[in-house]
Amino acid sequence: MQLELRHLHAVCQIAEAGSLGGAARRLGVSQPALSAQLRRIERVTGGELFVRGRHGVEPTPLGEYVLAKARRVLSEMDALGAETRAMAADTPLRLGCILLVLLDGLLAQTDLALAGREIALYQEDSVTALVRMLGAGRYDLVVYGEVNDHEVPLPAGTVARTLVGKEPFCIRMSEHHPLAAREVLDLADLAGEQWMTLVEDDDGGPEALVAACAKAGFVPSLRYRITDRKMHHDLIAAGRAISLTQPTAPPAAGTVMRPLFGAPITGRIRLAWNRSAVSARQAELLYRAAAGAYLANVDNNPFHRLWWDAHPEAHPAPE
Structure with a gap:
């Protein structure tokens, strides 16, 4: 042998x-x-x-x-x-993503970072499926989120790097909701609400929501699971549900976003790539592109800008 x-x-x-x-x-x-x-x-x-x-x-x-x-x-x-x-210019870089707010600007940023290299962008609803396909060679690089202390196990031959170390989830609700006038919400005041469940169910999000609500003294009613963003927002605007959302999310007609007191649920954003498909130089360029896409959304909500400026440890690592 x-x-x-x-x-x-x-x-x-x-x-x-x-x-x-x-x-x-x-x-x-x-x-x-x-x-x-x-x-x-x-x-x-x-x-x-x-x-x-x-x-x-x-x-x-x-x-x-x-x-x-x-x-x-x-x-x-x-x-x-x-x-x-x-070196194979005709081979596209295959990028897999979960539906994160930075996804909207990520493609434009990667086009700038990797000028001349074709990028194929795919979206998944499952973190487990995303990393499994990374390990199988279907994707070269993936961008995904983890909630609270949940850690997504990665396949062999991959490297991971944290983009955003921490961001506090906030609440999106109808602008006519009785609590919409408050600047900050207490999670306990949301007992009895109908919740829009998170699209991903294997990133620790559902468990984090249930655990946080239990500490606040209630069990959340998880009623809707909708991947279409417009329908998601329309249901909230109509007062039929509330939802957790990233603090960088843009405004949506008929809704408002409010932070939660004490930030009981937080997320982080990570990149992972196949070492055999993405060079160290490419990985650095892609990291910077993703950081640029995230930072472009920090000012979407003034309350997040205040939090972000007060928590430099959560920022992307400097070059």
Whole structure:
């Protein structure tokens, strides 16, 4: 048997996961199958690469040596794939997104950042589907959100970077709602309302809403789930529902947006990309493009501008 890239990848996954079981889940194989593969790799390398420790498996001195070489080889292969793909001008960059407010300006910003490179933009309603297709090579880069402490597990071979570390969700309601005159809303005052559920149901949003409402003393009535933005806004304008929304969302006729006292529900925005498809230079340009698209919407609502200026730790990382 000769060592192949998949063997090097397996060794790296075992080291990163800290256990055979964790690595097997990442690789999508059974633990016995991974154990058998590791034994074959160790026969080729001439000794044990890992030993079982109190907290899982740990690399042996030989394992540390093989890991250093494996990481270098895999990094070079990732760079080769990304650079050759970037040189193929007729190959579009495939960008997958969740319905975020910055999506409206993202395409224009990426056109400026990657002048001359065709970009194919796709929209998904599920974060799980988005990252699964990233891992399968259907997308080169994805932009997605996470709510409160929820973390989306990413496939092997990808890199993630936080764009916006934190943003407080606010409430969109009818301009005729009895609470619309208030500058800030207390979540407890929204008990008994009909809620428009979030489009994504696997980013931690529904759980965060239910948990926040429970702390406020009620169970939210989650009635509507509508992906069409105009219909979503029309139902709210008619007084039939309220909804959580990003604080950068633009105005909509017949509705108002109000912040929640204490920011009980927050989100963050992240980018993730395939190392074999997106070069480090491209990733940096795309990050800047997404940051520009987000910052263009900060002034959509004065209350968010005030919050944003007071929380520099949430801002995109400087160049």
